[in-house]
Amino acid sequence: MAVTDPPRRRARSVVLGACAVVLAGVAALLLVRATGLDAGTVFSAVVVGVPYAAVVTAVVAVVLAVAGARWPGGIALVLLVVQVVWLAPRFTSDGVEVPADAPRLRVATINAHLGGVDPRALVDFVRAERVDVLAVEELPPEAIPALDDAGLRELMPHRELRPRDDSSLYSRLPFTASGPLAAPTTWPQTTATVDVNGRAVRFVAVHTYYPTGDPGLWAADLTALRASAGEDSVLLGDFNATLDHALMRDLLSAGLVDAHAELGNGWAPTWPADSVLPPVVQLDHVLHGRGLAAVRTDERTLPGSDHRLVFAELALL
Template sequence: MVLVGVAGLVVVRVTGLDAGSVFALVVVGVPYAVVVTVVVGVVTVVAGARWLTVLALGLLVVQLVVLVPRFVADGTAVPDGAARLRVATVNSHVGNVDAKALVDFVRSERIDVLAVEELAPQAIPGLDAAGLRDVMPYRELRPKDDSSLYSRFPFTSSGPLAAPTTWPQTTATLTVAGRAVEVVAVHTYYPAGDPDRWTRDMIALKAVAHENSVLLGDFNATLDHEPMRDLLSAGLVDSHAELGRGWAPTWPADRALPPLVQLDHVLHGHGFAAVAVGERTLPGSDHRLVFAELALV
């Protein structure tokens, strides 16, 4: 019975049946299913259940084919002296994230662009009082639209993304080493609320997928979701998978147990190569902050 359940999950993952359906809620369990398959496989070997062992082995092979690539670094060559862009994203949990902790992180890690989701209007003065205005004087703040951008660099343009998402995604263009870079602070709808609406949000983001774009934020999606894989196929790269960091759960980060799934990502076009990624737990947020250093190639 356990193997039948795993088999069903594998079918959903391989066929992409989670797009626009309630299966989006269970496909996040694919990495955990590997462990389950190994345990059950050992039990079937000990029990002498040959055909169940064969089934477990077959399922394990398929799961490894799906999962292993994200644990293998791409090995993209970065030219010596290439310009760098350091970005970070945090879901502020309706403005409850600890302002001092966030600003201290921005300072210590020399973050150039910060995307903030669920930035409540009342949280903005607190962030500035903690020093964010000093280190990031340029900003496109759209708390009513749910996502905002802060930057060390001036924006040449900024505003809501022209895409039919549930709530507007905030975008800005800045110049890095003479190149125009488009940054989008992402917060999609969530599949538990309406998987079809969430899927449409992910599809709409494909409109901004190009060589010099950086999409970062709370996608409410893992690399096992079909809409996320579809977005990546439009010409984007997940920074964690690019560096072989295939396991970096970010949610929920405010519980006694460790985070279970990675919903927060830094995606970039082929004009960049990730050279470093990481996560940080900040008080007050239910998501781990995600940051990445991108080299222009």
């Protein structure tokens, strides 16, 4: 027994040391998330790892419990509780009651990956799900005819196409107004309004700059979008942000609701979707004002796009 004790002690020390390093990293990540240090800084790239950090913390907590390390185990438990408090609301339905006769809108968004998305696959989805409004990001002019040839013109004859501005809107319903959003964003965002039972629902096709390219531009884009929040507004597209980013939380605090989180569908990664591995982060969202409620959400991987398509059925309250 005496011969094996030193190796066991050394192994235990190595394990405890590794756990301490991991917990220090998790604590630093949570500090960034809690203080909003990711807003417009290089830390924006690491905050996307918060959901994964919760899993890692849980594993470390178990290892420390087995090793009988009480104080480190207690620290791990505290960190895990903080993360659970942050993440749990995304997996719990808000419980909004929707009248059976409430008007419905079916919306979807897809990043076309510079026109690489399979036009027939996209049109087949629009047809099968009877999509009312479709937002498309990264749609170059040369990709538009292929979508029309696949049947999108017949399904969605109303459109505000701004391929040079980077985002476009297609609709089955007529637009009462449309054009570029009056906001100082890096790429002009496209907006359109449809009439639903006498109510004007305003859509904004979103594509922000990416934080790894220039966190300052990305931050300015998300901040500028706050002015678009309204009771009957829908912002959908590639936000290049997750619900753990401080600026995304600020946008929601302006009066918007994330459709996935509202229904408790809090784990719906959308990027990257063009790899043999599954997507790891949700950058694509459907946000809506308090005058609407989400009834259903879905995601779909389409050939040729590096983002998953996001779908939401919304009811007018």
